[in-house]
Amino acid sequence: MIKIQNRRDQTIALFGLGSSGLITARALAASGVNVLAWDDSPPQRNKAKQEPISIQDLYSYDFTNIDALVLAPGVPFKYLSHPIAQKARAADLPIIGDIELLIEACPTAKFIGVTGTNGKSTTTALIGHMLQTAGVKNQIGGNLGPPALGLNEPSTKEIIVLELSSYQLDLTRDATFDIAVFLNMSPDHLDRHGDMDGYFSAKRKIFRDRQNIIKPQSAVVGIDE
Template identity: 40%
Template sequence: MIPVYGYEGQNVAVLGLGRSGMATAKALVAGGAEPILWDDSVEARAAAESEGYTLRDLSKHEAFDDIAALIVSPGIPHLYPEPNKIIQAAWTAGVPVDNDIGLFFRSFGQGDWMDHDTPPRVITVTGSNGKSTTSALIHHILTETGTPSQLAGNIGRGVLDIDPPQDGEVVVLELSSYQTELARALTPDIAVFTNLSPDHLDRHAGIGGYFAAKRRLFAEGGPDRAIIGVDEVEGQYMANQLVEGFADDRLIRISSGQKLKGAGWNIYAQKGFLSEWRKGRQAGSIDLREIAGLPGAHNHQNACAAYAACRAIGTAPKLIGAALNSFAGLPHRSQVVGEKDGVRFVNDSKATNVDAAAKALQAFKSIRWIAGGMGKEGGIADLSDHLGAVAKAYLIGFSAKDFALQLGQTPYELCETMAVAVAKAAAEAEAGDTVLLAPAAASFDQYPNFERRGDDFIAEVEAYLA
């Protein structure tokens, strides 16, 4: 646990009692504060009360009279699509609003920090797609090369729930826009921006607000080194803003698909090969084509980002290359479930938006595509240029009929359920095909989350393979 400092003897309100909220309450107690908890859920409140915590309805008049700060769980919208009433009451009362990420950076460098010969460091990863794989890949490389590391944030453990860092340890945090938009302290040593595509637009009042939430990690945090994906204009803009020129090696530019030029520090992947260039000279190269855990150009971008982060802390290219080859991938992200009669089954349930689905569709040559769920604004219209490898689409969920209208000449079948879709795709697939779950939609019409959707796909595939 990372104790929260700065509120000793004071009341601190915590709104939202999920994983991060309860970890925050424990960390506040460890730092000498008195947490005051609230959640709309009766069950969550009862669970907190059973652990001895004090509850207070924060929607009541004068609820913030003796409160030093309000800590909000990331899943609670605070400003858009409309202000949260409790958070607005805190604003009116002049009570600072923060989240667990802000508390982490406020407290991480305290406690036993001065006892370390080599101070621990923090690497953060944000972006629309690939941040989970990139974070896990950085953690994997560090572990494989002998650097103590913990993985937390939007993946793994809550940030305040990690163990006190060892000497020389590197903490890797995956941060979503929900986490970066509200944190009052953002001070990573190294910050990674993978890419940007439309997502969570209601929460951020459009693409500009979404980008602004991501950009806070770099503009307000001021990391010692920034690693920026420059395959979209937002990344190009941010890279330009952060340094005096590309020769300034506080910036590492990364790309998948284009050769990066200039005197600065550039890492890119082309035709399956990763190349590192620094000060106009090649410093490293890795063949990514046969790494089973990193299929497709989108995963090659993830490899570039992870490689850059590890190079930024001094890891040798050869050691990074060896670690990349042992990476097995993450569940629900281009996860190979099995193969039968030359047909491969791949679970990419995490492809919940069009951009992620497009990257998955570009990773394989002949695809039986399972898609659908709770479609997002615009549906799959923007996938029209990425359907060339799709032999047939098998559509499930709430938006199946809407998706069908946007497929053009691509053959499709309305399957409604995962069981029907897998059975149909498996029966019609031929040797060399890939049955790919890449929904391009949220899961909430049929499943509580994308993990459960992926688990259902895996169960149906394993039943077929048995």
């Protein structure tokens, strides 16, 4: 599990306690974060009560002293924005996801991000296999394999390969990738993003510029589809 030391002593609201949300809550709590978590599903809330986190109805909670809102990837927060996201935006809180937390927690690690409408899982798995064959230690996670914060702490020279959905990329603010792979794009998830412009706006976040030019970035873009 990833330790998120840069968030220690913060108070973070977390909405969505599915598999990735629960692991995110667990990782934050283990890092000394005060986690206030909620899910609309009573069974998910009951499951989370076994964890060292506070189950708090975020619909009625005062966000004044909250440092950030962490959303599960499936929760819409722009087009057809969820009420909790609207509340966080009104309080001027950053709205992020587990990918953002992973990358900010591991500033020296190398990340390969893979996105696209089709072929993400195959490409991510193939990259991991090629790295392993070449003797390069790596982990695969994100939208394929373990949730981002369920990965092991990366060792020196280890590479993390992440399959990234548009939902996950939409919840990044500053995350950057050493190698960003954009395979293709065709109409998908328009109920979440509104239109193709909204969909592309989420996907293109994989190419966010890094401020620290000491670590150069590379982009791989598919052009045959």
